[in-house]
Amino acid sequence: MEFRDNKAIYLQIAEYVCEHILLEKWQADQKIPSVREMAVTLEVNPNTVMRTYELLQNKNIINNKRGIGFFVAEEAVANVKSYRKAQFMEDELPIVFRNIYLLNIDFEELQTRYNTFVKENF
Amino acid sequence: MIKIDNLNFSYSKHRVLFKDISMQLSSGHIYGLLGKNGAGKSTLLKNLAGLVYAQSGKIEVLGLDPAKRQPALLQQICFIPEEFHLPAIKIDSYVKANAAFYPEFDHQYFADLLKEFDIPVGQKLIDMSYGQKKKVIISFGLATNAKLVIMDEPTNGLDIPSKAQFRKIMASALTEDKCIIISTHQVRDLDNLIDTVIMLDENKIALKATVEEITDKLSFKRLKEIDETVIYAEPSLAGYNAVMPNYHQEDSKLDMELLFNAVLAEKNKLKPIFN
Amino acid sequence: MNNTFDLHRFTLLLKRQWLEFGKIFLITLLVATGVVAAFYALTLLPLQELGYISDQLRFREPLFIIFGFLFISIIASSYFAHLGQKSKAIIDLLIPASTFEKFLAGFFFTSILSVLAFLLIFTITDWAFITYIKSYFRTGDLKELAEVKTFFSKNEIGTFAPVYVMPFTVTSVFLLGSAYFNRFHYIKTAICVMLFSGAWTYIVMNVVDVLLSGKTSINLGNNGKDTMEWLLFSIIALCTLVVLSITYVRLKEKEV
Numbered sequence: 001m002e003f004r005d006n007k008a009i010y011l012q013i014a015e016y017v018c019e020h021i022l023l024e025k026w027q028a029d030q031k032i033p034s035v036r037e038m039a040v041t042l043e044v045n046p047n048t049v050m051r052t053y054e055l056l057q058n059k060n061i062i063n064n065k066r067g068i069g070f071f072v073a074e075e076a077v078a079n080v081k082s083y084r085k086a087q088f089m090e091d092e093l094p095i096v097f098r099n100i101y102l103l104n105i106d107f108e109e110l111q112t113r114y115n116t117f118v119k120e121n122f
Numbered sequence: 123m124i125k126i127d128n129l130n131f132s133y134s135k136h137r138v139l140f141k142d143i144s145m146q147l148s149s150g151h152i153y154g155l156l157g158k159n160g161a162g163k164s165t166l167l168k169n170l171a172g173l174v175y176a177q178s179g180k181i182e183v184l185g186l187d188p189a190k191r192q193p194a195l196l197q198q199i200c201f202i203p204e205e206f207h208l209p210a211i212k213i214d215s216y217v218k219a220n221a222a223f224y225p226e227f228d229h230q231y232f233a234d235l236l237k238e239f240d241i242p243v244g245q246k247l248i249d250m251s252y253g254q255k256k257k258v259i260i261s262f263g264l265a266t267n268a269k270l271v272i273m274d275e276p277t278n279g280l281d282i283p284s285k286a287q288f289r290k291i292m293a294s295a296l297t298e299d300k301c302i303i304i305s306t307h308q309v310r311d312l313d314n315l316i317d318t319v320i321m322l323d324e325n326k327i328a329l330k331a332t333v334e335e336i337t338d339k340l341s342f343k344r345l346k347e348i349d350e351t352v353i354y355a356e357p358s359l360a361g362y363n364a365v366m367p368n369y370h371q372e373d374s375k376l377d378m379e380l381l382f383n384a385v386l387a388e389k390n391k392l393k394p395i396f397n
Numbered sequence: 398m399n400n401t402f403d404l405h406r407f408t409l410l411l412k413r414q415w416l417e418f419g420k421i422f423l424i425t426l427l428v429a430t431g432v433v434a435a436f437y438a439l440t441l442l443p444l445q446e447l448g449y450i451s452d453q454l455r456f457r458e459p460l461f462i463i464f465g466f467l468f469i470s471i472i473a474s475s476y477f478a479h480l481g482q483k484s485k486a487i488i489d490l491l492i493p494a495s496t497f498e499k500f501l502a503g504f505f506f507t508s509i510l511s512v513l514a515f516l517l518i519f520t521i522t523d524w525a526f527i528t529y530i531k532s533y534f535r536t537g538d539l540k541e542l543a544e545v546k547t548f549f550s551k552n553e554i555g556t557f558a559p560v561y562v563m564p565f566t567v568t569s570v571f572l573l574g575s576a577y578f579n580r581f582h583y584i585k586t587a588i589c590v591m592l593f594s595g596a597w598t599y600i601v602m603n604v605v606d607v608l609l610s611g612k613t614s615i616n617l618g619n620n621g622k623d624t625m626e627w628l629l630f631s632i633i634a635l636c637t638l639v640v641l642s643i644t645y646v647r648l649k650e651k652e653v
Contacts, residue, residue: 006344008337008373009314036294043289044314045152046296051334173490174652191649192400196493207484209417219413223406223493 154316481579
């Protein structure tokens with residue numbers, strides 16, 4: 001995994017985990033890599049991964065079964081979506097809005113473009 | 123784990139390195155020791171290992187004074203110097219001669235580390251390149267299971283794949299009871315591995331803070347233009363890489379090199395933020 | 398845990414030190430054996446041309462003393478020599494053994510092992526040549542002269558007491574030199590020894606001159622007690638101990 005420059009590492013790791021859950025590589029009630037395994041794979045400090053896992057626990061995306069490890073929560077997919085949505089609204093949307101405003105882009109044009117994009121990709 | 127109280131150290135009257143340094147380090151962390159050339163990174167590490175003696179002040183490592191060089195403490199110290207010399211013998215003879223001094227030496231772990239680093243076990247140490255020797259002594263040091271791991275510029279001399287292996291190995295080496303201190307000027311090699319930054323400058327500890335604390339208080343951004351809120355900025359292709367106070371609770375990625383330069387250039391602006 | 402001395406740890410340390418120091422030791426020993434044997438061969442061979450044997454064998458004492466001195470001093474001055482190089486010193490200083498154990502290992506290799514090793518190679522070489530000569534001439538006359546045993550014990554212990562402590566003085570001085578200097582240990586130690594003994598001789602001569610001028614000795618007899626010899630022995634032994642303690646302190650204070 002390549003880290004990007006602008007976002008805190010622990011959030012990028014959270015995205016990485018969410019991505020795996022959304023793509024159903026890791027399914028509900030499945031065990032996910034331990035803090036140490038994840039730290040080794042990503043070459044980061046285990047404390048950073050711990051911070052990620054704590055965040056994801058708070059968002060009910062994963063849960064910690066003491067002594068066994070971390071598991072994907074039952075409602076994980078829904079929670080990931082709402083978490084990602086909140087993140088998108090907070091972080092990325094303002095930038096998009098700014099560009100829309102600066103470049104005078106019409107909402108209708110956006111609508112048609114969005115529809116074609118969905119049709120082509122999904 | 124480590125307690126330093128009012129440490130004063132100088133090599134001579136004209137070369138004072140530390141003036142009344144105090145700090146505490148605890149286990150379960152990887153500390154990154156940064157500083158300009160000659161700021162005293164290696165000397166601080168040597169003080170912790172009892173290889174040099176301070177003029178005044180107190181150092182305690184695991185409750186013991188490192189300057190006494192007691193076996194009970196030496197067993198718990200893994201020190202990887204920047205320059206070292208290994209005898210002209212085979213790896214297994216080296217291990218045979220040295221491992222027994224460390225009651226918690228883990229032979230299986232040592233073999234695993236060598237394998238991870240792609241070092242053939244039967245090879246003679248003298249036939250190895252500097253980088254390979256470094257990997258052997260890092261593997262040996264970690265296999266001693268010492269509680270205090272001190273590494274002086276560990277990535278020097280390692281090639282690109284070895285640096286990745288090194289990061290993986292260090293990520294898995296950190297346990298609750300270990301304290302790892304790494305000095306480096308190649309921060310890009312290690313910035314995701316370090317969870318606490320210690321910066322030496324002008325005989326003092328200019329900064330000691332966890333990555334979390336730093337990104338809580340500061341935000342690292344790419345800006346098109348700089349204004350007066352910016353503490354420090356460097357021009358880049360897309361504008362400026364800037365450090366500014368974190369007004370909006372943003373979670374930015376710590377740019378260690380930028381922070382380093384910011385601390386050197388704007389000490390006075392940064393000090394109130396961290397106190 | 399005993400942080401000063403632990404027998405198990407000490408044996409581990411001896412084994413570890415031997416791994417590196419052993420090579421220097423064995424090579425030096427081999428060279429010494431070669432030189433001693435060569436001396437015997439050059440002086441005594443071919444046997445047909447040998448004249449009066451007791452004259453020919455006179456070289457043994459100076460050879461023993463000079464080469465013995467050279468051998469043990471070279472060994473001793475190389476033991477801690479690597480501590481002058483940072484890259485080697487760091488690893489050695491951090492080996493989990495006490496400074497006392499590290500010092501004791503140095504004493505063992507330089508003062509005990511090297512002295513014993515030299516005695517051994519000298520005895521063996523001497524024995525081999527004498528046996529050869531004896532078998533060649535087949536005469537009984539040589540017996541007394543040629544016996545190695547005679548060579549080592551022809552003097553009374555008391556009379557030569559100071560001589561027996563000298564090897565340890567030499568090794569301790571050169572061991573200190575190896576721990577004290579960072580480079581050119583042998584030369585520097587040798588120069589220091591020369592300067593020091595020169596100054597010492599000068600002082601003693603002058604003191605004796607001042608104290609004894611105009612006085613006459615009234616008792617020159619030995620009366621069988623070797624008092625002076627034992628006094629000298631004690632002084633040299635004491636000096637040796639002092640030098641050894643300085644070495645220990647120096648080792649303790651070594652910084653890299």
